[in-house]
Amino acid sequence: MLEPKLNPKMKKRLEWINKNDELMKSWLVDYIQQHDWKPPFNSKEETELDYIKQFLNDARYCAETAQTREECRNMKSAWNRWEKRYNNRKSKTVVEGNYTISMVARKELERLAKQQTCSFSKVLDTLLRNAKEMEFLQKKLEKHLQEENDGLRMDTAFLATFFDTDFPHQQAQIMTQDLRKEMETDKKQYQEELRELKKELKEKQTKIAELTAIIED
């Protein structure tokens, strides 16, 4: 039987382990057990610190092979991922998710990230914030069109101010054309409906006035 040889590289490789970090300790205990690197942790007989100290001590005698190198790298990487996700979960401002999107959307995401030299996350975040903004503008636009008796005055320039690239601008043009047609067809109908609504509104107002009078009496 060969005497186990001390491997100084292992010590260096595991220096990132902070024995004072409670979170890291309990994570490590799970990780070590999960990989069957040590017998199961028994909280009645040992502390997490004992367990980890023992593990580190044993690890110093690991043979210097590609596998141990790999395992050490993976362990550190797993911890970094876990910690990052843990912090994300705690965060009030960011949240990590996992979604399935179409290839078309994915290609576009890739293109935008490259164009802006930023991460996918940043692109998605910005896009969705913009979408919120768009929703607000859309509502404003609808209101604008409703108030304006002559909705036809809306033109591409009006919509184009919300966009800054060619493709959306073209879409805006098509959208405006469609809207124009639709409005021309439906204008009379809307006017009729508007008259009806105004009538109804007047009736309700009268009713409210009556009720208010009764309550005040």
Add this chain to the structure above:
DNA sequence: CGCAGGGAACAAGTTTGTCC
């Protein structure tokens, strides 16, 4: 140049939600 670190992809397992 080698290496560490970070972002993302990918894989596999688990939990949660929805529908009948």
Add this chain to the structure above:
DNA sequence: GGACAAACTTGTTCCCTGCG
């Protein structure tokens, strides 16, 4: 209530970038 899909969790791997 169970079948199935969607969403979430965790770990691993790949790839790129920046630093010494």
